[in-house]
Amino acid sequence: MKRVFPILSVLTATLLIYALYQALVVAPTEQTMGDVQRIFYYHVPSAWTAFILFFVNFGASILYLIKRRPAADMVALVSAEVGVVFLLVNLVTGPIWARPVWGIWWTWDWRLTSTLVTWLIYVSYLMLRRFSSGGQTPTLAAALAVLGALCIPFVYFSIWFFRTQHPQPVIGGDGSIDPRMMHALLINWLAFVCFAFMVCWSRYRLEKLQRDVNQAYAMASLLAPHGSARR
Amino acid sequence: MTNGYLFAAYAATWIIHIAYLGTIVSRYSRLKREIGELKKPAVTSSVSSLRS
Numbered sequence: 156m157k158r159v160f161p162i163l164s165v166l167t168a169t170l171l172i173y174a175l176y177q178a179l180v181v182a183p184t185e186q187t188m189g190d191v192q193r194i195f196y197y198h199v200p201s202a203w204t205a206f207i208l209f210f211v212n213f214g215a216s217i218l219y220l221i222k223r224r225p226a227a228d229m230v231a232l233v234s235a236e237v238g239v240v241f242l243l244v245n246l247v248t249g250p251i252w253a254r255p256v257w258g259i260w261w262t263w264d265w266r267l268t269s270t271l272v273t274w275l276i277y278v279s280y281l282m283l284r285r286f287s288s289g290g291q292t293p294t295l296a297a298a299l300a301v302l303g304a305l306c307i308p309f310v311y312f313s314i315w316f317f318r319t320q321h322p323q324p325v326i327g328g329d330g331s332i333d334p335r336m337m338h339a340l341l342i343n344w345l346a347f348v349c350f351a352f353m354v355c356w357s358r359y360r361l362e363k364l365q366r367d368v369n370q371a372y373a374m375a376s377l378l379a380p381h382g383s384a385r386r
Numbered sequence: 387m388t389n390g391y392l393f394a395a396y397a398a399t400w401i402i403h404i405a406y407l408g409t410i411v412s413r414y415s416r417l418k419r420e421i422g423e424l425k426k427p428a429v430t431s432s433v434s435s436l437r438s
Contacts, residue, residue, distance in 0.1 A: 175396075194395040201399070240406045244399045251395040350403075357410055364417050371424050 160356065167349045174346035182339035194252040200344035201244040204351050206307050208238030209277065213304035216297035228293045231300060232284055233358045235277050237351055242274045257320065265313040266321035273310055276303040
């Protein structure tokens with residue numbers, strides 16, 4: 156495994172560079188928005204990747220609630236944390252696109268607001284994990300993760316159900332897209348998914364190590380004379 | 387001017403990702419130090435299972 160990680164990291168970096176080239180050079184310039192439309196090649200794949208990670212978080216949380224496996228709890232934590240980072244990218248790049256196109260940074264429309272609320276739910280999930288030390292924390296967090304997952308279909312379908320300022324979906328919507336644009340979009344999504352996988356892998360190893368260290372501290376405090384244990 | 391927004395969006399994306407990767411590396415370094423402390427003789431038996 157230790158040899159596979161660097162190889163996959165190099166492959167992922169290569170794919171990210173190729174995806175960037177596709178987004179900035181190969182994909183044609185959109186007629187009305189111009190080059191600013193190319194933000195779409197980072198904005199949309201970031202959201203899709205975050206949603207995949209939140210569904211992984213949902214599945215792992217359900218598994219934890221049923222089987223109480225620590226590995227499932229770790230997968231849930233890691234996927235939520237990396238998902239929050241990807242959704243933050245989506246929330247930051249969206250207003251940067253909106254300012255030149257809509258003339259405003261932000262509007263409280265259904266899609267934007269529901270995305271922000273979903274992000275805040277997962278941030279609260281991470282804060283619960285970080286600041287609560289009780290034995291029930293993973294169970295409470297898993298329950299919160301189920302609530303967070305319920306928001307994701309709402310975010311995705313909000314542009315179908317409600318009148319919003321947000322553009323219609325690229326896939327499954329009424330509009331059409333140039334095949335070169337679609338290719339650039341899908342390549343960027345693939346690159347982001349690979350990158351997210353590598354980040355999750357690193358974060359999982361870190362979490363495993365952290366739990367091993369915590370366990371070692373607990374063992375040390377049992378073995379050490381009274382008052383000398385650190386934790 | 388629109389190129390400025392494009393650059394800002396792509397730069398913000400990688401600043402966020404690199405900052406997050408930085409926190410992972412920093413937490414990993416701190417854990418390595420803690421493992422070093424734990425591997426002192428008094429607690430060696432309890433940490434023998436830790437990966438180096």
